[in-house]
Each structure stands twice: as C-alpha cells, then as structure tokens.
Amino acid sequence: MQKRILSDEINGHIGKEVLLKGWLHKKRAMGGMTFVLLRDRRGVAQILVEDKSEADKLDGLQLGTVLEITGQAVEEPRAPLKVEIHEPKLTVLLPVTEVPPIEIDKPLGHKSENLDTLFEHRVLGVRNIQERKIFKIRSELNRYIREFMKENEFVEIQTPKILAGATEGGAEVFKFDYFGKEATLAQSPQFYKQIMVGAFERVFEIGPAFRAEPSTTSRHVSEITMLDMEMGFIESHEDVLKMTEKLLYYVLTKIYEEHKEELKSWNAPELVLKPEIPRYTVKELHQMYTKTTGINTIGEKDVRPEEERWICEYSKKENGCEAVFVTEFPIESMKFYHMVNPRDPSTVLWADLLFRGLEIATCPMREHRYEKLVEQMKSAGLDPEHPGYKYYLQAFKFGLPPHGGFGFGIDRLTEKIIGLGNVKEAILFPRDMNRLTP
Amino acid sequence: MQKRILSDEINGHIGKEVLLKGWLHKKRAMGGMTFVLLRDRRGVAQILVEDKSEADKLDGLQLGTVLEITGQAVEEPRAPLKVEIHEPKLTVLLPVTEVPPIEIDKPLGHKSENLDTLFEHRVLGVRNIQERKIFKIRSELNRYIREFMKENEFVEIQTPKILAGATEGGAEVFKFDYFGKEATLAQSPQFYKQIMVGAFERVFEIGPAFRAEPSTTSRHVSEITMLDMEMGFIESHEDVLKMTEKLLYYVLTKIYEEHKEELKSWNAPELVLKPEIPRYTVKELHQMYTKTTGINTIGEKDVRPEEERWICEYSKKENGCEAVFVTEFPIESMKFYHMVNPRDPSTVLWADLLFRGLEIATCPMREHRYEKLVEQMKSAGLDPEHPGYKYYLQAFKFGLPPHGGFGFGIDRLTEKIIGLGNVKEAILFPRDMNRLTP
Known part of the structure; x- marks a missing residue:
C-alpha cells in the first residue's frame, strides 16, 4: 500500500x-x-x-x-x-453534500458583532486555516512555558478541581452535589500550589479554573486556562517579579521567532519587549494618568481598564516595553493570604503584569507565617476551621518558607499575542453566561 | 548578600x-x-x-x-x-513548635489499611522524601508523553470541562446550575478531540475528567487525569494500536532510564516490555483463562479483573512483555461512537491496553460516517438533536476522516509504574465518594 x-x-x-x-x-x-x-x-x-x-x-x-x-x-x-x-x-x-454554514476556505470575520456566529459554528470554524493558527500558537505557547518551567526546576502538579467548599470568597463559585455533600469547582489551584511548595519548593500547573462570573465583557469567561506557579525560599517579592519577567521574555521572544508567518497573517503587532519590565506603583500610575489625561484617578483603590491601556502605550513609547508591572496595590484589594507590604502597610505585596493594555497575570507574595495568616483570615471574616482552610493552614503550621507566585491567564496571553479583541477568540470552545455550547 | x-x-x-x-x-x-x-x-x-x-x-x-x-x-x-x-x-x-502528626523523615506506610490516614495528612505527607518521588515521576511522565506527542505531530488542545448536558450516557455525571441552565462536568474530552481531528488531524489533551461513580474500589476515583489522543486519516484500527504501543514503549523506557534510583527505592518491578505489544481478542482471553484456571468465562461480554491480571502475568512469562492489548470487545460493550468490526459484526473495534494487570487505556476506532453514526445513536436510544450531540454531529456531516484514539489514565499509569497498590496513592489529593478533602 x-x-x-x-x-x-x-x-x-x-x-x-x-x-x-x-x-x-x-x-x-x-x-x-x-x-x-x-x-x-x-x-x-x-x-x-x-x-x-x-x-x-x-x-x-x-x-x-x-x-x-x-x-x-x-x-x-x-x-x-x-x-x-x-x-x-x-x-x-x-462525501459532504450540504453546503457548510461558514466559509472554510477564506478567513472568517472576527468583528465583535460577528463573534457569536463565530462561536456557534466553532466546530467547523476551527478547520479554517486562519483560525487554526490561533490554536497552534496557543499549543506552542504552552510548550514554551513548560520548557521554561522545567529549565527553572519547577515541578508540574495536577491538583483537584473539585473542592470541599468555597474558599477564596463565597460568590462566583459553581456549586454542586457531591454524593450528598456540597462541592465547588476550583477557582484556582491557589491553596494547593502553596501547599506543594512544602514538597518541591517550586511548582506549577496549567489547568482549567472556573468562575461563575455573571459578566459578558470581552475579558471574562466562566472557564479559563491558568498557568499557576509558586516558588518558595524567596528573598522578597522581587524574586517573584524577576521570575515572571524572565518567563514572559522567554516565551514571547520564542513565539515571535518561531511563528513569524502565522503572526503576520493575523496582523499581530510587532513585539516591543525588554528583559526587564518597567514597574509603576498604583499610586504612580494614578498620578501619571491624571496628569496626562486630566481624568482624576488619584486615590482610587483599583486600576481602571483605561489606565491599564494607557500605561502600556506609555511604556511602549517611553521604555520600549509594552509590558508593565503595576505594583503595591492598596490594602483594600488584598486577599487574606497576601503579604502586607512591610515598607508601607497601606499597600500589599501584589503586582499585576500588564501586556498590551490587559492584565495577564497577578504576582503576589504570600503571608507564610501561621499566626499572621490566621489573624488575616479572621479579619477577613473567614473561619479557619472550615474544611476548605483547615488543611491549608496545616501546611503553614508545620513550616512553609517565604513564597510567592503568579496566576497567568493562558487565554488572555494568547489573545494579546495574536492581537485578537476578545479573550473568547483565543479559546477553542468558550463558556460564558450565555454560551454553554458547542 | x-x-x-x-x-x-x-x-x-x-x-x-x-x-x-x-x-x-x-x-x-x-x-x-x-x-x-x-x-x-x-x-x-x-x-x-x-x-x-x-x-x-x-x-x-x-x-x-x-x-x-x-x-x-x-x-x-x-x-x-x-x-x-x-x-x-x-x-x-x-519555627515549628507542634509535633507533626505524621513522620516526615522516614517512609510512610502504604498499607491498604493506612491509606485513609495517608490521604488525611497528605498536606504534610507530600513533604516526605519517599512520597514526593511519586509526584516527581508523575510530573516527568507527563513531560515524556508531551515529548512523544510533539514528535508525532499531535497538537495539544484545551477543551471545556463544563458541558451542556450528559452526553456519553446519563449516569455517573456531576450536574450543576450554570446561570439557570443545567450543566455537567466532562467525563472525558471525547467529543471535542474528535471534533478537533477536523482541524489538526492529530490532537491530544492532558486534563481532568470527572466521574460520579459511587464506588470505593482501589481503581476508581471521581476526579482523574486523562491523556486523550485522537488521530485522523488512519488506514485502520491498527494505526491506533501502533501509536499506542509506540507511546507506551517510549514513555516507559524513558522513565526507567531516568528514574532508576527513585523506582528502586519504591521496589518498583523491573520493566519487562517489548516495542510490539502482544494482542489477544476477548474470545481468546476467555478461552485461555478458562483452560488454565478451570474457571469458565467463555462467552462473557466483559473481561474480569482477574483475567486482566492473569493475561499480563502470562504475557510477561511467555512473551517477555507485561503489557497486553485485549481486542475485539463484544458488541454489547460498544458505545454509539465506536466502529463495528467489519470482519466480525458481533465485535467492536475497541482494544484495552493492560499493563501489570490493570487496564490503563482504551483504544477504539470511531464511526466517522455521519449516517451510520446517527443510526447507531438512535439505536442506543439517544436524541441527535440534544445540544450535547448537535454540534458533535456537525463535525461528521461536514467531513471527518476515519479516526481513532485513546484515553490513558495518568493516575493508573503512575500507580503501575511505581508498583503502588491503589490508584489514589498516585494522585496528590484524591477524590472519591468519601473524600473531598484535603
């Protein structure tokens, strides 16, 4: 034959x-x-x-x-x-005897008003040569990430997506009956990756995370793919930021080297990146934005989406780098497991990584001291005896070193690399409030 | 510093x-x-x-x-x-001031009667040097699998775990409220990997799958990690079996080369494997088993666990290979998307891969002809208009080539490589009927 x-x-x-x-x-x-x-x-x-x-x-x-x-x-x-x-x-x-409902031989429209049609016909849409490039690039992105993680001695873990109860805050969690008990779907592997620092010091996971967000923006879906990393024995928050920028630089330069043609065909922007990512505190960002635009954001506890876009544009022009760290978030946005900034207790050791105007990762340092953590938990109105916390706290009681990590949105990163306008375009079969199929 | x-x-x-x-x-x-x-x-x-x-x-x-x-x-x-x-x-x-509830400096007991204690203290147990080897090997297993898949031009995909409805059979599915609609947790990426053959011909995914099995055996958990592969343009079922044995041989020989010390410390058995895996039909297996043991299984529609153990032992001795394909399952065990054996319509083109006495993968060929598939679906009492099937069928209506693939249990494979006695020992934080924590 x-x-x-x-x-x-x-x-x-x-x-x-x-x-x-x-x-x-x-x-x-x-x-x-x-x-x-x-x-x-x-x-x-x-x-x-x-x-x-x-x-x-x-x-x-x-x-x-x-x-x-x-x-x-x-x-x-x-x-x-x-x-x-x-x-x-x-x-x-x-033989195929019916006319396909969408074009397979020419690029599909990605205009925002056509997106619903795009997703409705995704089963055939992925055969479109232009379309499948997105998912080839995404696949390779995952591979480069794993290369980097291996090179830096991170062990890949697979943690449960079925959890005992809502842990990181009650809302926005899918709940279901688990043999007569209430279970929830993991919003992130947060607790497990921290627990695993106790075994391997450095761990990562690429997997699904579930968010019951009743939101239909271009940035939100209810099932996302996250790259989660956690590293122990860090000297300071700085080590987390250093690892984050090393990863971003490795992965993006590799993607741009290896997928020139595909990126060009999507009119992806040229990559403007430096190995060291410029850093601005939330305070600085508010001041710079207010001064330039006349829109007063000074004192605001969060960063507005338009500020995220502005600072990336600004940094691209001024620093030759379209990625930016926004650091020292106000204490109000802190989660109980974050570490308060010892140099300024009105802020938390949390940085957001922005790329091309969008937050693609959060990179905090954790509170690793058991008593302090329990205290922060209680201040947040949480019960340390809840089964969702009990085991987690055990890891701290019996010795977890200083650590920090990041959660990277694989969907958002893919979107931004290719220059798509909606995170759902970077997901094979996206899920949101209104879409549960195909 | x-x-x-x-x-x-x-x-x-x-x-x-x-x-x-x-x-x-x-x-x-x-x-x-x-x-x-x-x-x-x-x-x-x-x-x-x-x-x-x-x-x-x-x-x-x-x-x-x-x-x-x-x-x-x-x-x-x-x-x-x-x-x-x-x-x-x-x-x-x-400082750690309380005595840890389990030993961290000596190997933990893995006797079956102690397993519940092992999992209850897993948060600390993973720090045990002997214990963490399991998860290091598991991590590397995933890496070798990905190497092989890349080498053979499979594209890694990430498919949704939230589905519109029970698709592969109604029972054993977790259900939950999804913004007012009923959703279920994916039991496997079966439909999506087949759909994606239309885009990439060859795809794979490593991810979680959810089974609401009210079972507490040593082989079942409610959240598993699966390696799913699907390949198109195959000549016959043979191509699927060839790819499966190539993967198994690559991955196992690599694990045994690279992790000698760890495997030795676990008293893992020596690897007895050949590049070509011996094949026995279900009929042959029943006959051989009956003849040898005197226990009559002839005519049975499924393979008993003790037959699985027996044939692996037999093949290890007789063929120098402790992996075995059991082929040509009786038509009664067929799922609607399987292909009937054209040479013997009382059987289906489905093979199980056994290793060291346990089924670690199923490797069927699919029915790719739209009309035939719809017919098989109706015979099985399923509604082709159900949203869980409608999109799936679209892929066939508009042209899917002959294809087949496998579902590999990463947990079971890890268990068998190391020589553990229960699949849960190979899972960081196992989930079963009685265990939802840690």
Missing part, C-alpha cells in the same frame, strides 16, 4: 507518483480544467484535474469532502507550493 | 563558606554534638553542630522548622553526600 505524504512534502517527490489525503478546500473550473485545493494538517496542495471523468467525481460535493488523491508531482512555479499534482485519480473517502 | 546553594551543590564548594536553606529534616544528639539534616528540593544536607549556643537555637523546635544555615563545606566520607557543613550559624526563618 502506498504511503500517504503531506502537502508540504510534495516538493521532495517531483517526478514521482504521490498519495495525498485531505479535505476538499477549494474547487475552481477554468476553461475545461478544474483546480482542486486539498487541505491537510500541514497546508494545502494544488491539483490540476484535466480528465473530465475525474472532475465529475466531485459533482454535487461540497467543501470539506474527504479525498484521497494519487497523481504525479510536477514543478509549477504558479502553484502555491511551486508544485502541482497532475493526472490525478480521485477517491471520495467521505 | 550570599547566594543560596542547594544540598547537591555542596560538593562543588568544599573548603568554602556556603549558605543553605531548607527544612529541619532530622536532629540527632551524639556525645555533645548535634547532627542536623536539612531538606531542600534536591535532597538532604548534613550539618554538624558543635557549638552549643547554635544547637540551642533548635530547642523546642520540631521537624519542619524552616532554617537558614551558613557554614564551611567539608569533605566527610561518612556523611550522606560525602560532605558535611561545619561551624554552622543557624537562623530560624520559621
């Missing part, structure tokens, strides 16, 4: 007979001849069908029909890969 | 002052001297404390206390790493 070759291998078989398999990607009749484009996982091959009885086999068949084609590989400077298949014999492996 | 070195780096600093950080792993007084073992992520360092005022710093402190130690690195043939720290200065970074 002849071995299948892939579309980008034809060049190595000029003058020989080859066997191709794939999907009917395009069909065009021109003066008695038919040009067929066949799509496979690597690309698209051009086939010239001159024999009418062969062309007739495609009569009534639609794009997406699965074909097997044997023929002669011939040099042809005008063909996409400078090579064409002549004298083909076609076998229809699987 | 002096830079921390790790326990296995001391050898490179003989005669110099070093800074170590870690956990108090053991403390032993001997004739006026105190030996301290300090644990870090790489191993354990031995420190000789002769100065009483330094030793006194540890008075009343328990194992797990977080320490910083500076001292002279000195050659010492009797010490574990042939090196010892002399004239140390100790700093207590974080």
